Amino acid sequence: MAGKPLRVLACGDVEGKFDMLFNRVQAVQKKSGEFDLLLCVGNFFGSTPEAEWEEYRTCAKKAPVPTYVLGANNPETVHYFPDVNGCELAENITYLGRKGIFSGTSGLQIAYLSGTESLSEPAPAYSFSSKDVSELKMSLLSTPKFKGVDILLTSPWPRGVGNFGNKPGEMDTKRCGSVLISNLATSLKPRYHFAALEKTHYERLPYRNHVVLQENAQHVSRFIALANVGNTSKKKYLYAFSILPMRSMDPAELVKQPQDVTENPYRKSGKEAHQPKRLSGAEEEPACQFFFDLSKQHGKKRPSDGKGGQHSQLKQPKKIHQPTGPCWFCLSSPEVEKHLVVSIGTHCYLALAKGGLSNDHVLILPIGHYQSVVELSSEAMEEIDKYKSALKKFFRSKGKRYVLFERNYRSQHLQLQVIPVPLNCCATEDIKESFILQAQEQEIELLEIPEHSDIKQIAQPGTPYFYVELDTGEKLFHRIKKKFPLQFGREVLASEAILNVPGRADWQQCTASRDEAEATAKAFREDFQPFDFSELQ
Numbered sequence: 001m002a003g004k005p006l007r008v009l010a011c012g013d014v015e016g017k018f019d020m021l022f023n024r025v026q027a028v029q030k031k032s033g034e035f036d037l038l039l040c041v042g043n044f045f046g047s048t049p050e051a052e053w054e055e056y057r058t059c060a061k062k063a064p065v066p067t068y069v070l071g072a073n074n075p076e077t078v079h080y081f082p083d084v085n086g087c088e089l090a091e092n093i094t095y096l097g098r099k100g101i102f103s104g105t106s107g108l109q110i111a112y113l114s115g116t117e118s119l120s121e122p123a124p125a126y127s128f129s130s131k132d133v134s135e136l137k138m139s140l141l142s143t144p145k146f147k148g149v150d151i152l153l154t155s156p157w158p159r160g161v162g163n164f165g166n167k168p169g170e171m172d173t174k175r176c177g178s179v180l181i182s183n184l185a186t187s188l189k190p191r192y193h194f195a196a197l198e199k200t201h202y203e204r205l206p207y208r209n210h211v212v213l214q215e216n217a218q219h220v221s222r223f224i225a226l227a228n229v230g231n232t233s234k235k236k237y238l239y240a241f242s243i244l245p246m247r248s249m250d251p252a253e254l255v256k257q258p259q260d261v262t263e264n265p266y267r268k269s270g271k272e273a274h275q276p277k278r279l280s281g282a283e284e285e286p287a288c289q290f291f292f293d294l295s296k297q298h299g300k301k302r303p304s305d306g307k308g309g310q311h312s313q314l315k316q317p318k319k320i321h322q323p324t325g326p327c328w329f330c331l332s333s334p335e336v337e338k339h340l341v342v343s344i345g346t347h348c349y350l351a352l353a354k355g356g357l358s359n360d361h362v363l364i365l366p367i368g369h370y371q372s373v374v375e376l377s378s379e380a381m382e383e384i385d386k387y388k389s390a391l392k393k394f395f396r397s398k399g400k401r402y403v404l405f406e407r408n409y410r411s412q413h414l415q416l417q418v419i420p421v422p423l424n425c426c427a428t429e430d431i432k433e434s435f436i437l438q439a440q441e442q443e444i445e446l447l448e449i450p451e452h453s454d455i456k457q458i459a460q461p462g463t464p465y466f467y468v469e470l471d472t473g474e475k476l477f478h479r480i481k482k483k484f485p486l487q488f489g490r491e492v493l494a495s496e497a498i499l500n501v502p503g504r505a506d507w508q509q510c511t512a513s514r515d516e517a518e519a520t521a522k523a524f525r526e527d528f529q530p531f532d533f534s535e536l537q
């Protein structure tokens with residue numbers, strides 16, 4: 001699978017100092033061997049006389065490495081780029097074009113966008129508009145199994161790139177840089193993103209492209225801003241690295257997370273990102289219709305003759321018991337946080353929640369890769385029930401009752417979240433009411449379903465849903481139609497009406513060191529042992 005990695009150089013604003021750049025490149029090559037590519041972002045041409053360029057243009061001098069450059073960022077240098085689709089500017093020096101994808105024979109994918117952000121449409125020749133960004137995104141995102149690009153080249157910085165990361169010197173990334181480029185980087189998930197124009201060097205800590213605990217691990221992105229060639233303060237303007245195209249990489253190798261990985265700087269947090277869309281009247285179903293539907297679907301197969309064919313094709317449940325990438329919850333996977341595991345049964349296990357709402361917030365999870373309870377075998381379901389009753393007894397002995405919820409939506413591996421609530425804090429009716437009221441505020445229809453009803457009979461495999469279950473067996477169910485706020489269950493439980501720990505609604509705010517988490521898990525394990533049937537087997 002593995003090929004030979006490519007040796008690449010990236011450079012900040014050249015501003016017409018071609019001799020200085022190419023002499024430096026030659027010196028680097030002499031010292032550490034040949035490079036395959038030189039990629040230039042920012043201003044390649046300066047606004048001053050062009051005597052130096054003439055020598056390259058007329059082939060009196062030649063770039064020592066195949067060099068690829070972005071287009072103009074100002075009206076003064078537009079004339080150097082005769083063809084908007086890209087062209088050769090001099091021997092070994094190629095203008096990539098206004099926007100597009102450049103793939104070498106190696107399979108390395110380089111996405112590029114020339115110019116600075118413009119609000120007007122069409123954008124001037126030295127700018128890009130939101131339409132350019134959408135077109136570039138579409139051309140890539142429409143390719144099947146799109147995972148990301150190897151390299152993204154832009155001249156401006158993306159707005160907000162410093163969020164959650166190391167400080168970029170005096171730069172205020174909340175104000176400078178382009179919002180459209182942040183948006184582009186979010187979609188294209190480049191492994192390396194280079195930018196310039198700010199006359200400074202900044203290497204951001206790598207950031208992740210997936211949501212932890214909600215999505216499978218993906219590769220990380222590195223943003224590197226480079227200074228201008230020959231700057232007097234000796235800021236770095238040339239960056240050397242080796243890269244193996246992602247398409248020829250081992251998937252597990254590709255998604256390896258470095259120690260210093262941070263949250264995605266462009267991801268909107270909490271409510272802003274999960275604002276549910278208002279459901280139109282037509283999409284709402286009256287409760288009776290809902291239950292009618294359930295009984296109709298229960299246990300029956302749609303006819304698979306010619307006439308019913310269309311329906312059965314649409315409703316074909318997807319059964320995937322193999323994770324498509326590394327999974328944080330498959331007990332056999334190297335990604336699983338073993339120090340949080342508190343009990344292991346035959347089909348399921350119990351783990352402390354990472355960033356839980358409280359120190360005794362636990363998860364019941366299947367050992368194998370199952371997406372929801374709907375997919376589980378009856379043996380696994382029985383074991384889940386055993387865990388539930390063990391936890392009920394355990395928490396009752398502590399003066400608490402548990403609230404359990406499952407969100408089968410944008411999750412890969414089944415997690416039953418079990419959160420204990422002090423008995424004297426609120427009655428079951430209050431808990432149900434809080435869920436229903438807070439659901440209403442977000443236009444979510446949460447319906448009480450009969451106590452002993454089985455989720456398997458209500459939801460077909462592959463149907464997204466959310467339900468809350470009290471330790472008395474009472475259940476509230478919502479069939480997810482379009483969108484669902486991912487943190488809903490946590491938000492309700494953290495609210496004033498129940499646990500009153502609003503600061504813990506977002507699990508990522510609940511940071512504990514590995515040592516602390518390990519100690520908490522150990523204490524829980526010892527405490528829970530008398531109730532743990534798995535230990536008795």
Ligand SMILES: [Zn+2]
Nearest residue numbers: 327330369413
């Ligand atoms: Zn899994």
